[in-house]
Amino acid sequence: MSGSGAHLASLMLAGFRTLVDATMEELTRRGHPDFRPVHEYALLAIEAGAASASDLGRSLSVSKQAAAKTIATLERRGYLSVELDPEDGRRKRLDVTDRGREVMRMGAAIFDELRAEWAKTIGVERLDSLEADLERLLGASPLRFDTPGWMT
Template identity: 65%
Template sequence: MSRSGADLALLLLGGYRTLVDAAMVELAARGYDDFRPVHDFAMRAIGAGADSASDLGRRMSVSKQAASKTIAVLLDRGYISRESDPQDARRKRLQVTPLGFEVMRQGEAIFDDLRKNWEEQIGVAELATLEARLKTLIGEGAIRVDEPGWAAQDLG
């Protein structure tokens, strides 16, 4: 039976979704039940230098208003802080807090565990082959986790 290109895209998306959903369940079990995937994207963008709502919105390909709402949630939950800019006291910069870095470390550890689970299911060699083939097809630097908005970009 031949599969379509759309089937392949859905399988890849399903793999991503399976891993992310399992990670969110485990993060909740570890006490981070208020954390969502978009929060990780936002905090990684902030860690990479997005220090305002406008900059975060550009990096995530969302409106300034949507970025502001995400910032408000992350500030309220203690995952980021707003600090005075040492170069310009009138300006406030966003920074990831120790709690924010901890939840990201927890998430990374969970993804490592999920990878081990897949390794146990299909075997070390099979998973290594899958990863190698995906790298061949998409390249090493194809995905930047601090810029998830690629799906919303206007290519026309």
């Protein structure tokens, strides 16, 4: 069975979208109705060292203004704390809060639950093989923080 490259890309994107949408729906049921995929990417980038709106914008491939808006939203919703940098009062320090870490852990657990459902559908060995093949093609760490900016 051979398909086109476009069909393969569509299937891979649909798989990503299906898992993300199901995770967002479950996060809503578990008390995080205001959390969005871009928020996850932002929190991951901040944990990886994005220390300002400019840094976050570069990490996500969005404008500084869009990054600042995301930071304000995450702070307002309790996922992020923003404080003046004690060493440089012109800069703000970004820290993921306990609530932010909680939603990230919850999201990861939901992805694991969804993976287990997929394994029930096609079998653990086939899913493990698919994952191994994708890692071989994409590398072991395919996540890029700039996915939100790339998708727009």
